[in-house]
Amino acid sequence: MAAHLLLFVLFFDFSHSHTFLNPNRTPHWKNDDPNQGPFFGQPEQVHLSYGGSPNKIIVTWLTFDDTLDSIVEYGETEQLLSNVKGNCSLFIDGGELKTRRYIHRAVIEDIKPGTKYYYHVGSECGWSSVFTFKGLEPRPDGGYRFAVYGDMGNINARSLGKLQRLAQKRDFDMVLHVGDFAYDMDTKNGKFGDEFMRQIEPIAAYVPYMTVVGNHEEAYNFSHYANRFSMPDSEHSFFYSFDIGPAHIVGFSSEFYFYTKYGWEQIANQWNWLLKDLKKAEKNRKNVPWIITMAHKPMYCSDFYGDDCKLYESVMRRGLPLTHAYGLENLFFKYGVDLEIWAHEHSYERMFPLFNRTVYNGTDSPYVNPPAPVHVVTGSAGCQEEVVPFEKHPPPWSAFRSSLYGFSRMQVFNATHLYFEQVAAAGDDVIDSFWVVKNRHGRPTQNDKKKLETFGSRIPFNYCHHESHNCHPNGL
Ligand SMILES: *[C@@H]1O[C@H](CO)[C@@H](O)[C@H](O)[C@H]1NC(C)=O
Ligand SMILES: *[C@@H]1O[C@H](CO)[C@@H](O)[C@H](O)[C@H]1NC(C)=O
Ligand SMILES: *[C@@H]1O[C@H](CO)[C@@H](O)[C@H](O)[C@H]1NC(C)=O
Ligand SMILES: *[C@@H]1O[C@H](CO)[C@@H](O)[C@H](O)[C@H]1NC(C)=O
Ligand SMILES: *[C@@H]1O[C@H](CO)[C@@H](O)[C@H](O)[C@H]1NC(C)=O
Ligand SMILES: [Fe+2]
Numbered sequence: 001m002a003a004h005l006l007l008f009v010l011f012f013d014f015s016h017s018h019t020f021l022n023p024n025r026t027p028h029w030k031n032d033d034p035n036q037g038p039f040f041g042q043p044e045q046v047h048l049s050y051g052g053s054p055n056k057i058i059v060t061w062l063t064f065d066d067t068l069d070s071i072v073e074y075g076e077t078e079q080l081l082s083n084v085k086g087n088c089s090l091f092i093d094g095g096e097l098k099t100r101r102y103i104h105r106a107v108i109e110d111i112k113p114g115t116k117y118y119y120h121v122g123s124e125c126g127w128s129s130v131f132t133f134k135g136l137e138p139r140p141d142g143g144y145r146f147a148v149y150g151d152m153g154n155i156n157a158r159s160l161g162k163l164q165r166l167a168q169k170r171d172f173d174m175v176l177h178v179g180d181f182a183y184d185m186d187t188k189n190g191k192f193g194d195e196f197m198r199q200i201e202p203i204a205a206y207v208p209y210m211t212v213v214g215n216h217e218e219a220y221n222f223s224h225y226a227n228r229f230s231m232p233d234s235e236h237s238f239f240y241s242f243d244i245g246p247a248h249i250v251g252f253s254s255e256f257y258f259y260t261k262y263g264w265e266q267i268a269n270q271w272n273w274l275l276k277d278l279k280k281a282e283k284n285r286k287n288v289p290w291i292i293t294m295a296h297k298p299m300y301c302s303d304f305y306g307d308d309c310k311l312y313e314s315v316m317r318r319g320l321p322l323t324h325a326y327g328l329e330n331l332f333f334k335y336g337v338d339l340e341i342w343a344h345e346h347s348y349e350r351m352f353p354l355f356n357r358t359v360y361n362g363t364d365s366p367y368v369n370p371p372a373p374v375h376v377v378t379g380s381a382g383c384q385e386e387v388v389p390f391e392k393h394p395p396p397w398s399a400f401r402s403s404l405y406g407f408s409r410m411q412v413f414n415a416t417h418l419y420f421e422q423v424a425a426a427g428d429d430v431i432d433s434f435w436v437v438k439n440r441h442g443r444p445t446q447n448d449k450k451k452l453e454t455f456g457s458r459i460p461f462n463y464c465h466h467e468s469h470n471c472h473p474n475g476l
Contacts (some may be wrong), residue, residue, distance in 0.1 A: 016226065018089035018103070019234060028065035040066035041125025043104070045197035045228075047204035048138070050174060052232035052242045054136040055111045057208065058451040059086070059121055061228045062197070063102045065092075070104035074119035078130065084108055091227035095189035105230050113137035129206040136173055136244070142413035146173045149381035149407035150214065150343020152297060153183035154195050158405035158425040164202040169376030172409060174207055178343035179214025179254070179296030183383050185224035193224050194222035201404045212251040212346065213238055214296040221262045222255065225233030239270045242276050247290040247412045248281045250274070254297035254344075257315050257326070258308075271326045279336040282442070289415045289441040291337045298342035298377045300351055302398045303388045307345065309377075312461060329356065332373055336443045339418065339436065343379030346388045348408065348422045350400040350432060351375040355452065359396045366399070368437045371448035371456075378408040382390055382425060395457055402431045415441075 029036050045062045047093035059072050070086040086106025093099040104121070111117065115139040120130045139145060148164060166172060183194030203209060210231065218226040224237050231251065234240035239252040252274060256266040281291055299317035301309035308314050319327025333341060333355045353360040360366050369375060380387060380403070387403040394401060406424040413419065421433035444452075 004358040012393035021088045031315045040064035041067045042121040043128045048208045050208040057108050058230045060105050061121045067123040069123035072121050093190040097191045111135040118205050145286045145411040146174050148171045148176045151180040152296045152381035153383030155384035159407045165204040167207050175209045179215040181213050184216045186219035213253045225247040245287045248288045248291045252295045254295040292339045294341040297344045298399050303345045337373050340375045342377045345379050348402045349377040351397045352399045354397050358456040358461040360456045371452040380405050400432045
């Protein structure tokens with residue numbers, strides 16, 4: 001009876017806390033008959049995420065029935081002499097079939113930097129193949145390297161093969177997937193989500209796969225996202241941060257601002273957390289100088305469609321309509337965020353450093369000690385929705401743009417040097433590359449503000465960057 005009541009509640013409450021199963025439970029198939037086992041005990045969709053420090057990695061996988069145990073066997077040799085036990089939560093899809101998925105999570109906490117580990121996951125009801133990963137350590141040429149992209153679907157996932165090949169060859173240390181998966185994870189009772197997680201396994205079982213949520217994960221209060229991923233120090237994976245080498249990386253949800261039908265309080269909760277996190281990061285800036293944010297929907301863009309980033313009063317930039325509550329541009333400027341990574345637009349676009357529509361474009365080296373954050377939109381990994389066309393005449397903040405499918409690569413070398421490039425999915429062309437060089441990190445100084453005034457161009461409210469745009473009174 002209690003179980004029925006629980007299920008009833010589950011169907012209607014898609015809040016983000018996981019429904020953990022009691023470790024002392026008796027699964028439906030378990031009885032005195034040793035010949036009875038689960039229907040589908042085979043683990044699949046194995047993926048790693050960074051646990052927040054180099055010795056820690058979170059392993060997540062899925063089974064379609066309750067296997068009771070959630071175990072990772074691992075070690076430096078194929079004997080896999082160590083093991084950790086994890087836990088299991090039940091995820092019931094919001095679709096017609098109410099498909100039940102068992103999500104297993106375990107944390108390995110004694111990883112040595114630079115050491116290669118073998119591992120497999122599961123239980124005596126089924127084990128995965130053996131995968132390998134390497135304890136994170138700085139590269140010989142400095143720091144860590146990331147693959148960075150958003151907007152990768154199942155259909156036409158143009159960058160997939162290349163990402164898989166490069167991940168397995170350890171060309172990068174970590175993935176940052178900036179929202180929009182599968183198109184969509186909930187489609188066909190969640191089968192699209194399963195297919196997506198299977199197709200990234202050849203990446204994510206080898207290197208940590210870090211994520212933020214996008215609009216395509218909106219269904220059932222973003223529950224596919226919250227249940228399938230496991231970001232560090234966060235039960236829900238919507239907002240969290242971690243340090244890796246000289247970088248403090250902050251992931252958050254842009255979508256809370258747009259899907260307010262799931263509750264306004266999430267915007268405030270996240271905002272309070274962001275403030276707390278930035279304050280903490282600021283205190284530690286001597287050790288971890290770079291602050292990099294990532295979320296799905298950008299503040300600035302130059303794509304053709306009328307997205308939020310096209311508006312003068314962009315919600316992401318300025319906050320909620322009229323009140324300007326929870327606007328992120330001022331917050332990130334104040335705390336001297338160095339780089340803001342976005343996606344959603346199915347294209348790649350590098351902006352000049354900018355703040356409050358003042359574009360720092362009046363010097364030969366805008367990315368050397370920029371007085372304002374640098375924004376990049378990288379949402380062209382590949383999906384069935386096609387690339388988004390750009391406006392013919394780019395607005396002033398647009399420094400470079402490309403509609404070729406591909407993904408970005410970023411290497412944070414040390415306290416002063418960050419490298420960023422865009423790679424084409426087809427062929428090996430590097431489409432764009434730039435260095436951000438900073439001799440100082442922290443809140444903008446008076447000098448920075450003066451620099452921005454002197455070498456920046458203020459783009460006014462009614463600015464019309466080309467008459468072909470049929471300029472709207474608010475400047476678009
Ligand atoms: C969605 O999830 C959030 C976070 O768990 C929760 O606060 C909110 O009430 C949920 N919304 C609905 C409509 O269930
Ligand atoms: C389940 O495991 C995850 C990952 O190890 C951990 O963060 C979480 O606190 C655990 N939850 C419970 C209820 O044991
Ligand atoms: C941003 O620009 C607007 C319009 O010019 C101005 O009113 C506002 O004070 C500026 N905000 C900041 C924080 O500089
Ligand atoms: C910077 O942008 C403004 C506004 O588009 C433009 O008028 C100016 O020529 C640009 N400066 C340089 C050096 O390109
Ligand atoms: C930081 O990395 C850059 C790029 O590799 C290099 O030129 C520079 O010398 C490095 N700085 C230090 C202090 O190691
Ligand atoms: Fe999107």
